Amino acid sequence: MTDEIFPNGWDQPLKQIATAHQWQDLIALKQAADQYYCDYGDLLTPSRTNLYRALELTAFTEVKVVLLGQDPYPSGDKATGLAFSVGQTTHWRRDSLAAIADLLASDGYGELTSGDLSPWAQQGVLLLNLRLTHRNTAAGHTKTVDRTLNWPLLTRLMIRALNERTAPVAFILWGKDAITMEKYIHASQHLLVRASHPSQMSRRRTLFKGKVSAFDRSQSFQQVNAWLQHMDQPLIDWTGSMAK
Incomplete structure (x- = not known):
């Protein structure tokens, strides 16, 4: 038995879609990535x-749903490894999460009460950033894009593997970076939801x-659930307040 490369059953579909x-x-x-964290762990988010x-998760x-983000939050108390999600913090309603909460309310799903979106992930919403790391400088200034590691190779192959899956998937692409991934999503059984970024x-x-x-x-949320x-x-259940 070979060692696991990526967790939770992702190795097999990735190996099937990837070339040798x-x-x-x-x-x-x-x-x-392991070496990167050894060298620069204090400057990287998420942990x-x-x-x-x-x-x-x-x-x-x-x-069932893929929600694509760009890269992790630069702040360690916000970056959780899940796109758009933050930890259990009181002051979470700002920036993109504020827009997401507003859209949920206007779509009729009630109020989002936390910035922790892990309940979405546990229902089958893959909260995937196109790049999995963000690197700050030693002076505390943030870099907009960390291109040190070839994360797009992984995320492109994940999207291609999901596109090849028989079971249908809803892909939510918010913003230009996410929309560039639509070229890998062409199977007729899937749903594409596109919009500008919630920033x-x-x-x-x-x-x-x-x-x-x-x-x-x-x-977006209405489209997916419909x-x-x-x-x-x-x-x-986007907020926990939907009628059962």
Whole structure:
């Protein structure tokens, strides 16, 4: 039996979709990430223990929805290894999470009472950042994008593996970076929901000359649950306040 590379049953679908060379690159990526945390752990978010948390909480076979983020929060008390999610903190309603909470309310799901989105992950929502690490400088200034590790190799292969899956998946792509991944999602059984990013700068703007809805008007959560209902799948309880 070979050693596990990525947790919770992700190795097999990744190995099936990857070329032999890409699989060796994934092994090298895992090793490089381990060394990266040895060298720069104090500057990196999330913590080493949370690096693969999105995969740990949502197995390949359990994915019903994929929600793509960009990269982790630069602040260690916010970065949890889950896209858009923060830890159990009182002052969570700001920036993207504020927009997400507002959209949930306008979509009719009540009030989001916590910035910890791990209950979504436990229902089959893969909260995946396109890049799994964020690196701060020693002076405390943040870098916008950490390109040290080839995380896009992993995340692209994850999306391609899910696209090849017979069981349908709803893909939520918020913002230009996430929307670039739609070229890997073409199987007819899946749902694509696209909108601008929920950041304060983008939430009210359309993208691509109006072809992609502004986040605030996207009804993303309504679209996903309506599709799940049509597919005779359990709905996602987005806030814990949905009628049972």
